[in-house]
Amino acid sequence: MMTSPAASTVPALLEVDDLVKHFPIKAGLFGKPSAVVKAVDGVTFQVAAGETLGIVGESGCGKSTTARLLMHLITPTSGALRYMGAPVGTMAMPLKAFRRQVQMVFQDSYASLNPRLTIEDSIAFGPKVHGVSTSDSIGRARRLLDRVGLDPIRFAGRYPHELSGGQRQRVNIARALALEPSVLILDEAVSALDKSVEAQVLNLLLDLKDEFGLTYLFISHDLEVVRFMSSRVLVMYLGKVAEVGPTESLYNSSAHPYTTALLGSMLSMDPDHRRTAAPLAGDPPNPINPPSGCRFHTRCDFSAALCSTREPGLTAVTALHSAACHMADPASGHPGKSSATAAKRVVST
Amino acid sequence: MSGPILAIENLSVTFTGGAKPVRAVNGVDLHVDRGETVALLGESGSGKSVTLRSILRLHDAKKTRIDGRILVDDVDVVSLQGQALSDFRGKHVSMIFQEPMLALDPVYTVGQQIIEAIRRHELVSAKEAHGRALALFERVRIPSPERRLEAYPHEMSGGMRQRAMIALALSCSPRILLADEPTTALDATVQVQILLLLRELQQDLGLSMIFVTHDIGVGVEVADRIAVMYAGRIVEIGPVRDVIRAPRHPYTVALLSTRANGGRLTGRRLPVISGNPPNLAELPPGCAFAPRCSKAIDICRVSAPQSQALSAQHSAACHRATE
Ligand SMILES: Nc1ncnc2c1ncn2[C@@H]1O[C@H](COP(=O)(O)OP(=O)(O)OP(=O)(O)O)[C@@H](O)[C@H]1O
Numbered sequence: 219m220m221t222s223p224a225a226s227t228v229p230a231l232l233e234v235d236d237l238v239k240h241f242p243i244k245a246g247l248f249g250k251p252s253a254v255v256k257a258v259d260g261v262t263f264q265v266a267a268g269e270t271l272g273i274v275g276e277s278g279c280g281k282s283t284t285a286r287l288l289m290h291l292i293t294p295t296s297g298a299l300r301y302m303g304a305p306v307g308t309m310a311m312p313l314k315a316f317r318r319q320v321q322m323v324f325q326d327s328y329a330s331l332n333p334r335l336t337i338e339d340s341i342a343f344g345p346k347v348h349g350v351s352t353s354d355s356i357g358r359a360r361r362l363l364d365r366v367g368l369d370p371i372r373f374a375g376r377y378p379h380e381l382s383g384g385q386r387q388r389v390n391i392a393r394a395l396a397l398e399p400s401v402l403i404l405d406e407a408v409s410a411l412d413k414s415v416e417a418q419v420l421n422l423l424l425d426l427k428d429e430f431g432l433t434y435l436f437i438s439h440d441l442e443v444v445r446f447m448s449s450r451v452l453v454m455y456l457g458k459v460a461e462v463g464p465t466e467s468l469y470n471s472s473a474h475p476y477t478t479a480l481l482g483s484m485l486s487m488d489p490d491h492r493r494t495a496a497p498l499a500g501d502p503p504n505p506i507n508p509p510s511g512c513r514f515h516t517r518c519d520f521s522a523a524l525c526s527t528r529e530p531g532l533t534a535v536t537a538l539h540s541a542a543c544h545m546a547d548p549a550s551g552h553p554g555k556s557s558a559t560a561a562k563r564v565v566s567t
Numbered sequence: 568m569s570g571p572i573l574a575i576e577n578l579s580v581t582f583t584g585g586a587k588p589v590r591a592v593n594g595v596d597l598h599v600d601r602g603e604t605v606a607l608l609g610e611s612g613s614g615k616s617v618t619l620r621s622i623l624r625l626h627d628a629k630k631t632r633i634d635g636r637i638l639v640d641d642v643d644v645v646s647l648q649g650q651a652l653s654d655f656r657g658k659h660v661s662m663i664f665q666e667p668m669l670a671l672d673p674v675y676t677v678g679q680q681i682i683e684a685i686r687r688h689e690l691v692s693a694k695e696a697h698g699r700a701l702a703l704f705e706r707v708r709i710p711s712p713e714r715r716l717e718a719y720p721h722e723m724s725g726g727m728r729q730r731a732m733i734a735l736a737l738s739c740s741p742r743i744l745l746a747d748e749p750t751t752a753l754d755a756t757v758q759v760q761i762l763l764l765l766r767e768l769q770q771d772l773g774l775s776m777i778f779v780t781h782d783i784g785v786g787v788e789v790a791d792r793i794a795v796m797y798a799g800r801i802v803e804i805g806p807v808r809d810v811i812r813a814p815r816h817p818y819t820v821a822l823l824s825t826r827a828n829g830g831r832l833t834g835r836r837l838p839v840i841s842g843n844p845p846n847l848a849e850l851p852p853g854c855a856f857a858p859r860c861s862k863a864i865d866i867c868r869v870s871a872p873q874s875q876a877l878s879a880q881h882s883a884a885c886h887r888a889t890e
C-alpha cells in the first residue's frame with residue numbers, strides 16, 4: 219500500500235458528485251418539451267474498491283438512470299464522475315479506457331444478447347473491438363463460459379434462444395467480464411430468474427468477485443437479496459439519495475422514515491405474525507413534479523412544517539451512515555419523532 | 568350447499584398447437600373450501616397460470632386438450648357452452664392479473680367498464696350501476712372515487728390500476744376470485760397494501776380465492792393453504808404453517824432453503840438446487856424433479872410418485888415423503 223496521510227484522502231474507486239439527469243418530455247400538439255422528468259436529481263456517493271454497494275428504491279426512483287450515467291450510456295445534465303480520482307472523459311481518464319473498467323449486466327437477458335451471434339462470439343466481441351486478437355478473444359470467451367458454469371464444448375456454439383433464462387444470464391455475466399473490468403454494475407441482473415436459479419447466479423457472482431477482485435454495484439428491488447449481497451446499501455427516493463450506510467446498520471437501525479417504511483413492507487414469512495398494516499399509503503409521486511422540500515414529506519408520518527419547505531441534506535448519523543432527513547440533523551429545528559405529528563398519526567389510524 | 572366450492576379432479580392440459588405437444592398441467596387435484604384461500608406456488612413455467620385459466624376456460628379450445636373435471640358448486644365447467652359459459656365468467660368466478668391492462672380496456676373510463684360489467688349480468692338501471700361502481704371504488708380504497716371513476720386506465724398509477732381491476736373483478740359479486748400474481752409487478756410498499764386489501768376483501772365478502780405466486784412470502788401473507796407446483800403437478804399441499812415449517816417434498820425443502828434470507832447468510836454461499844426446471848415437451852418418465860433431487864433413488868427415475876398423506880390436510884407427491 220502507498221503511504222497516505224489519512225485513509226480518507228485515498229480516492230474511492232468511483233466517485234459520483236452531484237449527478238443530475240433531467241429528461242425533457244414532449245407533450246401536446248407541437249411536441250415541444252413541456253416538462254422534465256427529474257430522474258436523477260443531485261446524487262452523490264462513492265464506491266470503494268472491492269465493496270458491493272446495493273442500490274434500492276421503488277420503481278422510477280432513478281436506479282437504472284444512475285447506472286446508465288455511470289456507464290456513460292447517457293450524458294448527465296450536470297455533475298461529475300471520477301474513476302480512481304481522475305475525472306472521467308478527460309485526458310486523465312478517457313472514455314474508452316473508462317468503459318473497459320466498468321461493465322453492466324441488465325435484467326433482460328434476451329434483449330442484451332445479439333440473437334444472430336453464437337454465445338461464444340457474443341462474449342468474444344468486446345475484446346475483439348478493443349484490439350485483442352481473434353484467437354485470444356475466443357480463448358478468453360471459452361475460459362469464461364467454463365468459469366460461469368457453461369461447458370464450452372456443449373454451449374459455445376449455441377444461440378441465445380437455445381438457452382434458459384439462467385443460462386443466458388450467465389452468458390451476460392461472462393460477456394461483461396470479457397474486458398476484464400474492475401467494476402460490474404448489476405441492474406436487476408437476477409430479478410427475472412426463478413428462485414432456484416437465482417441462488418445459483420448469486421453464488422456465482424460472489425465467487426467471481428473473490429476470484430477477480432471485482433467491485434459491484436448491485437441494483438435490485440429485492441431487499442432480501444440486496445442484504446445478502448451488499449456491504450453497503452444506498453436507498454433512493456425520487457431521484458435523490460435518502461439514506462446510505464453499512465448494510466446491517468441500515469437494515470437494523472434505519473435513520474430515514476422512507477427506509478423504515480420500505481423495510482417494513484418486506485413480507486413476514488411468518489404465518490403467526492402476518493403483516494397487519496401497510497407502512498405507507500399510495501404510490502410514489504411523479505418525478506415530473508416532485509414534492510417541494512423533502513420529497514418524501516407527502517407520505518411521511520413525521521413530516522413537520524419545515525419538511526415541505528426546506529430540503530434536507532445528507533447528514534451523518536454515524537461515521538459511515540447518513541440520511542437525508544431533517545430528523546437526522548439535531549440543528550434542523552424538526553421537533554422529532556415524539557412530536558405532535560406522530561401523536562396525530564396514532565389518533566388518525 | 569356444503570363441500571368444496573371448487574374441485575379440480577385430475578386436470579391435465581396439453582397444448583397441441585406447436586411441433587410437439589406441451590403437457591403444461593399433468594394431473595392436478597385441488598379443492599378449495601368456501602371462504603378459503605389457497606396459494607398456488609411455483610417457479611416460472613410450472614403450470615400455475617394454465618391451471619387458473621382452465622377454471623375460466625380461457626384457453627383456445629382448438630389448440631388445447633383438457634382432461635379431468637373442474638367442478639364449481641358441482642357444475643362441471645369443462646362442459647359449459649355459450650351463454651352458460653359467459654354467465655359463469657364474472658358472476659361466479661372472476662380473475663385478476665399481474666398486468667391490469669389485460670383486464671382493463673384502454674379506450675373506456677374505468678367507471679364505464681364497471682358499469683358495463685354490472686349491466687351485462689344484471690337488470691339494473693345505469694344510475695344504480697353507477698352507485699355500485701362508486702361503492703366498489705370506495706371499497707378498494709381509491710381516493711376521490713367519484714372523480715377516479717371518470718379516469719382512463721393509463722391516467723392511474725400502478726397501484727391504483729390494480730385497485731380498479733380488483734373493483735372490476737368484484738363488480739358482479741363472484742364467489743371465487745382467481746388471482747394470478749396481482750402484486751408481482753408492484754413495488755414493495757404498494758404490494759403490501761394490495762395484499763392486505765385482498766385479504767380484507769376475501770374475509771369481509773367470504774370469497775374463496777386461488778392466489779398464484781412465485782413468492783413464498785406472498786403465499787404466507789394471504790393463504791390458508793399452500794400448494795406447491797412443479798412441472799405441471801402439485802407436489803406438496805398443506806396448511807401454510809406445515810408447508811413452510813415442515814416441508815416434506817425435497818423440492819419445497821430446497822426452495823425454502825435457497826431464499827437469500829438476509830443478514831443470517833451474508834457473505835456465505837446459498838444452498839442451491841442444481842440444474843434447470845424441466846422441458847415440458849420432454850418430461851422424464853418418473854418424478855419430474857428426480858434429475859435435480861438430492862434424495863432421488865432408482866424408483867424415482869422410473870415411476871411417477873402419487874400423492875401421499877402426511878396428516879389430515881398435508882400431503883406430498885414423493886416416493887420418500889413418509890420416510
Ligand atoms: N429516456 C427517458 N426519457 C424520459 N424519461 C425517462 C427516460 N428514462 C427514464 N425515465 C424516467 O426517469 C425516471 C427514473 O427511471 P429509472 O429507469 O432510472 O428508474 P428505476 O429506479 O430504474 O426504476 P425500476 O425499478 O422500474 O427499474 C422514471 O420516471 C422514468 O420514467
Ligand SMILES: Nc1ncnc2c1ncn2[C@@H]1O[C@H](COP(=O)(O)OP(=O)(O)OP(=O)(O)O)[C@@H](O)[C@H]1O
Nearest residue numbers: 582589591610611612613614615616617618781847
Ligand atoms: N397457449 C400455450 N401454448 C403452448 N404452451 C403454453 C401455452 N400457455 C402456456 N404454455 C406453456 O405451459 C407451461 C406452463 O405455463 P404457465 O403459464 O402455467 O406457467 P406459470 O407457472 O404461470 O409460470 P410464470 O410464473 O412464468 O407465469 C409453460 O411451459 C408455458 O410455456
Ligand code: SF4
Nearest residue numbers: 512515518525543544
Ligand atoms: S425530512 Fe421530514 S418528511 Fe422527510 S423523511 Fe424526514 S421527517 Fe419525513
Ligand SMILES: [Mg+2]
Nearest residue numbers: 281282283405
Ligand atoms: Mg430500473
Ligand SMILES: [Mg+2]
Nearest residue numbers: 615616617747
Ligand atoms: Mg403465470
